[in-house]
Structures are given as C-alpha cells and as structure tokens.
Amino acid sequence: MTTRTASLAGQTTELLQTLIRNRCVNDGTPGSGHELRTVRTLQSFFEGSGLDGVVVEPHTERASLVLRIEGTDRSAPSLALVGHTDVVPVESAAWQRDPFGAEIVDGVLWGRGAIDMLNLTAAYAVVTRAIAQGTAAGAPFRPRGDLVFAAVADEESGSRFGVEWLTENRLDLIDADFVLTESGGAAVGQKPGIGVMVGEKGGAARVLRVTGTPGHGSAPWGAQNAAVLAAEAVRRVAAFPTPTVITPHWRAYVEALAVEEAARERLLDPQRLVGELPSLGALAGFAHASTHTTISPNIVRAGEKANVIPGEAEIVLDIRILPGVSADDVEGYLREALGELLEHVTIEGDHFGASSASPTGTPLYEVLQDAVQRAQPGAELVPMLGVGGTDGRFYRRRGVPAYGFGVLSRRWDYGTFRRLFHGKDERIDLESLELTVTALDHVVRTFLGERR
Structure with a gap:
C-alpha cells in the first residue's frame, strides 16, 4: 500500500464512521432523515479545498449537497459521483453491535449504512477533495471534464426530496454525461468476476x-x-x-x-x-x-x-x-x-417506473474494467441488473449511462453482501474500503485525465 493509498483509505474510514453516527434514518415520512446533519459534516470536510458547493433543502432538514469541479475542456465528458446520505431504520435488538456506533472490530466497520451506501458516499467525497486540491498520485492534476459530487437525500424513500427533486428543479446542478452510484463490487464466481450494476x-x-x-x-x-x-x-x-x-x-x-x-x-x-x-x-x-x-x-x-x-x-x-x-x-x-x-x-395506485439499463460499450465502462483488473489481476466485470432501486434510474431514463461500482475484498460474495442491505449487522471490512477508494481514484483520474 502506498502512502497516498493509505491516506485515502484512512480518510474514507474516518468519514464513514462520522456519517454512520449522524443517524440520518429515513422512515419514509417527510420529517425523518435529517440529512442536513451529513451536509454539515461534508461542508466541514471540504473546508479549505476551494469547493463551496450548493445546498438544496426541499423540505426542512432534507438537504443535499452538490459540488462541481469544472474541467479544462468543455468538450470533454463529465462524470458525477452520486451517493445518498440517508439510511433505513434498524431493529437494534437484533444487532450484535450498536448500529450507529461505527465500531471497528478485527478490521471490520459495523453500522447502518456501511454498505448502503455511506461507504461509497464517503469514498466519493475523499476522491473529490483530493482532485479539488489539485493532486493525484502525488502529481498536479486538473480534470479535463467536469467532476460532480452529489451527496443526496431521501434515496431510501423514492428520492422525492433528493435526486427526483433535483432532476425536476435543479438538473443543472447534478447533470453529467456519465454517473457512478451504488451498489456493485462483490465477487461473482471464481474467475474472478466483479459485479457492476448496469441497470x-x-x-x-x-x-x-x-x-x-x-x-x-x-x-x-x-x-x-x-x-x-x-x-x-x-x-x-x-x-x-x-x-x-x-x-x-x-x-x-x-x-x-x-x-x-x-x-x-x-x-x-x-x-x-x-x-x-x-x-x-x-x-x-x-x-x-x-x-x-x-x-x-x-x-x-x-x-x-x-x-x-x-x-x-x-x-x-x-x-x-x-x-x-x-x-x-x-x-x-x-x-x-x-x-x-x-x-x-x-x-x-398507478405508479409505474420502468426498468432501466445502461450499455456496457462506453468509455467509462472500459475504465471500470481497467480499475478492477488493477485491484484484482485477471478480474472481469460482470454486468448485473439490480433488483432494488437506486438514484441511477433518474439518469438512465434520460439516456445517461449510470453504473453501480465498487471493489470489495474476496470475502464478499454477492449473496452475503446483498443480505446485509436493509438487514441486521450491516458492516464492511477496511480492506474493501481501501480497494474501493483506490479504484474510484483511478477511475476519476483516468476518465477525466488526458485523452487516452
């Protein structure tokens, strides 16, 4: 592990612990969530980076933070990192550990949101701040295309105060040519394969x-x-x-x-x-x-x-x-x-939201493949259709490719990984946090860097 990789991993772990402890529990009612807590945490995290961002608050304390780093080439493709900050309720008595304690035990971080999806939201913030500070891999770096970081509210209850609201009212803030969001990264088979949610x-x-x-x-x-x-x-x-x-x-x-x-x-x-x-x-x-x-x-x-x-x-x-x-x-x-x-x-009821899917033959997908091979030599991306809902659907339905991407350690098969979503004893190992933030850093630098 390089010094820089260790730093990114350590920052991600520390920020994730804070996000879990913020207890932004969304029970489906307008008065729950209180995502403004995490917006304030992230504003503090980005202090000194030169990024102020925009805060929107469609309902009291149901806030989202959006930051944009402008690229040097207006014709270059832009990339958005979209992570939600709310979590679902817990039945605390069923947990082995405090679901909002964010304890680290034997290299595993426990807490509601550890994999859905505060781990990625934290990693997105860490990578975005590193880009904003003008360095990547120890060298000066300026992205060619825009990089958007969106920490959004209300994903766990349909996104009416989050990405849906932003899409309908402030699309200018979150619009991008490509998007990364939840919830890929688990092992598939023995080839090895790494799942990526394409729809x-x-x-x-x-x-x-x-x-x-x-x-x-x-x-x-x-x-x-x-x-x-x-x-x-x-x-x-x-x-x-x-x-x-x-x-x-x-x-x-x-x-x-x-x-x-x-x-x-x-x-x-x-x-x-x-x-x-x-x-x-x-x-x-x-x-x-x-x-x-x-x-x-x-x-x-x-x-x-x-x-x-x-x-x-x-x-x-x-x-x-x-x-x-x-x-x-x-x-x-x-x-x-x-x-x-x-x-x-x-x-x-007459609600109907069609299934959505992104193509795999895109420049970003190629970079994702390169990132997983760097993390696990010989690994191949396995395109998957998610069975739950994510904020990616709001992009895909407008024709914007959106992928659920991460890189987890080999201890995680998808069955085990999936059962922790909305379940008890949600947790993630520190190795997976390191693999994911390192892969995301590579993806952002490569996709938004000099033309390949």
Whole structure:
C-alpha cells in the first residue's frame, strides 16, 4: 500500500464512521432523515479545498449537497459521483453491535449504512477533495471534464426530496454525461468476476384496500372480518408465481458462477430455475428476484379496537418489475392472484417506473474494467441488473449511462453482501474500503485525465 493509498483509505474510514453516527434514518415520512446533519459534516470536510458547493433543502432538514469541479475542456465528458446520505431504520435488538456506533472490530466497520451506501458516499467525497486540491498520485492534476459530487437525500424513500427533486428543479446542478452510484463490487464466481450494476428493475407500488363488515369481536363466526380477508390476500399475492424470465443480465451472471454445467443449464431454464434455487444458498433470493417480477406485501393495517371486527384493511405492496413488464401486466398478476377475493378488494395506485439499463460499450465502462483488473489481476466485470432501486434510474431514463461500482475484498460474495442491505449487522471490512477508494481514484483520474 502506498502512502497516498493509505491516506485515502484512512480518510474514507474516518468519514464513514462520522456519517454512520449522524443517524440520518429515513422512515419514509417527510420529517425523518435529517440529512442536513451529513451536509454539515461534508461542508466541514471540504473546508479549505476551494469547493463551496450548493445546498438544496426541499423540505426542512432534507438537504443535499452538490459540488462541481469544472474541467479544462468543455468538450470533454463529465462524470458525477452520486451517493445518498440517508439510511433505513434498524431493529437494534437484533444487532450484535450498536448500529450507529461505527465500531471497528478485527478490521471490520459495523453500522447502518456501511454498505448502503455511506461507504461509497464517503469514498466519493475523499476522491473529490483530493482532485479539488489539485493532486493525484502525488502529481498536479486538473480534470479535463467536469467532476460532480452529489451527496443526496431521501434515496431510501423514492428520492422525492433528493435526486427526483433535483432532476425536476435543479438538473443543472447534478447533470453529467456519465454517473457512478451504488451498489456493485462483490465477487461473482471464481474467475474472478466483479459485479457492476448496469441497470435495475422498475417499480409499480400498489395498495390493496380490503372491505369487510364490522361487528362485535365476541361473535366472530361467519363474520366478514377485513383482517381475515387481508390475511388471505397477503398469502395469495405472496405465493403468486409470476413468469420466470431469463434476462441477458441473468444469463451473464450465471455464466460467471462457479457451478457445474448441469446446474448452470437448470438456472438458465425457465421451467427448472425455481427448483434449482435452494442450491444457491444465500444467492437464492437474488436469483429469484433477477428472473421474476416480485410482489411483496410489506405493510398490513387493520382494526382499531380489540373487541371490534374490522370492516377495512390495507395492504401495501412493493412490486419490482422486470424489463418488458407493463402496468397492465401488473394489474393482471394481482387480479389473477386474488381471484374471487376481488369482490372484497380494490387495487389502488398507478405508479409505474420502468426498468432501466445502461450499455456496457462506453468509455467509462472500459475504465471500470481497467480499475478492477488493477485491484484484482485477471478480474472481469460482470454486468448485473439490480433488483432494488437506486438514484441511477433518474439518469438512465434520460439516456445517461449510470453504473453501480465498487471493489470489495474476496470475502464478499454477492449473496452475503446483498443480505446485509436493509438487514441486521450491516458492516464492511477496511480492506474493501481501501480497494474501493483506490479504484474510484483511478477511475476519476483516468476518465477525466488526458485523452487516452
């Protein structure tokens, strides 16, 4: 490790600890998040760099910070590093360590946001400050194209106070020709392969409104209890088998896996894939989500008093759609799943965000490939379709290539990595922080440096 690499890694670790301790927890309500805390942290971090940036605050304390380093050549492509600063809530009792303590134990940093995605936001800030201070690899450096650093709010609840708001109201601040964001970097197979998110599934959230007949809880037999009807609706939509689709991204991922040929054939066969899922262990959930439009009933509400049979219930569905799936398809899946229960259920909502994907034949993708090979000789990028949502979709839908990129140590297979997202005991090893910030530094210097 060079002195400069050690410095970048140390700065990233220290900043990440502070970001975790800021507790910018977004529970989906406008009054949560408090991302202004991290904006103030970052403003302090950039003091003396010559970068002041712009702070936007669409809602009280729901703030984002955007910095731009202007390049020397207005015709050169620009690059944006987009990292969110909010995190999802925790169930503290389930954690082995304080989720906001940012403790380092045996070379591993624990805390909510350690991989989603405060690690990258911290690394983006460290690299941006180094560029602003005019040095790279110990030599004077000026980028040819603009470098944008965006620390944005509200990604964990749809980005209405973050990138969505910026796209609709201040696109000038965050616009760029290419974008890096979350959430690649985990090992794939043994070649070795490094996952890079080139796209993501779309979303079509819906609410099921269930109507029964209220009554006294002392005589439940024969009652049309909305809670009971809702329970059956939840069971049906959760179990509904949407079509299995072998996408090009799933095919590329399977080809990179270290599995026997017979298993590979089953994983690429729509008729046999589901039966093969248990063999994948921690990867099974990702494999299923990569090949299916998923319907997850995550919030259920019914009843107000213990002795009153509820006449109404509500089920909130998280629906993630594959490429090519339409709003009509989603409606059809729900109607088929509910069957005769539709007599008691109204499907509400019309949100529809299509799946998005970026091409791999771009100059930035070539630089990303070079960066992973420097980090792990012989490594190849494996293009993946993310099964969750990121801020990258707002760029891709405008035709701007956006990639989820990082470089994690070989201890991280994607199944393990993915399970920590929004889960308990979220953590990252210090080696991965070093690999990622070093790779990002190389990517920025190479992509925005002198014409290759």
